[in-house]
Amino acid sequence: MIPSVLPTYNRAALQFVKGEGAWLTEADGRRFLDLGSGIAVNALGHAHPALVEALSNQANALWHVSNLYQIPQQQALADKLVEHTFADTVFFTNSGTEACELAVKMARKHFYDKGQPEKIEIITFDGSFHGRSSAGIAAAGSEKMTKGFGPILGGFVHLTFGDLDGVSNAISDATAAILIEPIQGEGGIRPVPDAELKALRQICDAHGLLLILDEVQCGVGRTGKLFAHEWAGITPDIMMVAKGIGGGFPLGAVLATEDAASGMTAGTHGSTYGGNPLGCAVGCAVMDHVSDPEFLAEVNRKSGLLRQKLEGLIADHPDVFEEVRGSGLMLGLKCKALNMDVVNAGYENMVITVPAADNVIRLLPPLTLTDEDIGAAVTRLDQAATQVENA
Ligand SMILES: *Cc1c(COP(=O)(O)O)cnc(C)c1O
Numbered sequence: 479m480i481p482s483v484l485p486t487y488n489r490a491a492l493q494f495v496k497g498e499g500a501w502l503t504e505a506d507g508r509r510f511l512d513l514g515s516g517i518a519v520n521a522l523g524h525a526h527p528a529l530v531e532a533l534s535n536q537a538n539a540l541w542h543v544s545n546l547y548q549i550p551q552q553q554a555l556a557d558k559l560v561e562h563t564f565a566d567t568v569f570f571t572n573s574g575t576e577a578c579e580l581a582v583k584m585a586r587k588h589f590y591d592k593g594q595p596e597k598i599e600i601i602t603f604d605g606s607f608h609g610r611s612s613a614g615i616a617a618a619g620s621e622k623m624t625k626g627f628g629p630i631l632g633g634f635v636h637l638t639f640g641d642l643d644g645v646s647n648a649i650s651d652a653t654a655a656i657l658i659e660p661i662q663g664e665g666g667i668r669p670v671p672d673a674e675l676k677a678l679r680q681i682c683d684a685h686g687l688l689l690i691l692d693e694v695q696c697g698v699g700r701t702g703k704l705f706a707h708e709w710a711g712i713t714p715d716i717m718m719v720a721k722g723i724g725g726g727f728p729l730g731a732v733l734a735t736e737d738a739a740s741g742m743t744a745g746t747h748g749s750t751y752g753g754n755p756l757g758c759a760v761g762c763a764v765m766d767h768v769s770d771p772e773f774l775a776e777v778n779r780k781s782g783l784l785r786q787k788l789e790g791l792i793a794d795h796p797d798v799f800e801e802v803r804g805s806g807l808m809l810g811l812k813c814k815a816l817n818m819d820v821v822n823a824g825y826e827n828m829v830i831t832v833p834a835a836d837n838v839i840r841l842l843p844p845l846t847l848t849d850e851d852i853g854a855a856v857t858r859l860d861q862a863a864t865q866v867e868n869a
Pocket residue numbers: 572573574575576578607608609610659663664692693694695696720721
């Protein structure tokens with residue numbers, strides 16, 4: 479008999495009932511160190527007082543109004559995002575997937591309204607992840623995600639990750655945009671080198687294409703900059719944001735330049751919940767923290783400390799781990815052992831990591847992780863690795 483919850487997930491037998499900072503309490507009372515943050519969502523950790531206050535104040539005042547009316551919290555969050563990024567304008571969604579939907583629509587409408595309706599193709603890369611909607615799976619294009627769900631939305635050209643020559647060769651009169659994650663998350667913490675992001679920006683400029691960055695996982699302070707593309711010194715035309723921006727409240731956004739967004743006039747897009755007062759009140763509190771240069775400096779300092787300890791861990795367990803990669807507090811441990819065995823051994827040692835493609839385990843801790851937490855993380859990962867070795 480089918481379970482009452484549609485069985486699309488392989489769930490661990492863990493049930494968390496409370497969270498505080500980087501720690502989660504299981505129903506049986508055990509305390510787990512959370513190096514997953516609900517997949518890069520709880521950017522400020524669990525039950526951060528500023529987020530609890532923002533949410534409960536807003537909950538007491540007003541939960542929801544339609545986008546038929548002015549929403550001051552939404553205006554305030556859009557202003558913050560515009561102030562701190564390349565963007566001139568923001569549309570709020572409930573998730574990263576919906577951000578992908580709009581990014582695709584926005585790019586196509588941009589060219590349609592400029593009298594170039596033939597420009598519909600979007601170049602994407604293997605190993606990417608852009609959500610599970612029809613556009614999201616078509617954009618990523620992997621058989622794992624698309625098989626059985628045809629007809630698959632057309633207009634995506636899939637290239638090998640890192641194949642810059644392929645990009646130039648793939649561009650035609652039909653090309654509208656290049657869509658890429660500055661650091662692939664689900665794909666196994668695969669960073670796009672700064673030089674490559676710069677080259678993609680130049681290619682887009684040379685051919686009049688839009689550069690769409692998916693920063694759903696790598697954005698919002700995760701890499702030690704507010705957004706990951708800042709490391710490369712470039713800006714996109716359109717950017718997808720979600721996960722960390724709501725700190726645990728479902729919230730996403732599409733950020734864009736005025737020119738890229740020029741086709742999205744009144745009536746061309748909408749969302750019932752996107753940008754509602756609850757989500758945006760929390761989003762404002764998240765932004766106030768993560769946009770602070772001192773907060774970002776701390777993310778970078780802690781990243782250095784964690785990486786250094788992880789190098790030691792790899793040296794101590796050469797049969798389990800191969801390398802550490804990534805940026806800021808978006809780190810991947812490429813495994814020699816089966817990554818799922820390491821994740822499961824982590825559970826037994828009360829440390830949570832997240833598996834990814836390419837036999838990687840992801841470390842995406844709350845950005846508020848303390849030095850003490852980092853010590854505990856490495857101790858528990860060391861115990862887990864020892865357990866894998868002895869299995
Ligand atoms: C998680 C993720 C998405 C999809 O976001 P949802 O909120 O799950 O819809 C899209 N792109 C990237 C890079 C992601 O990591």
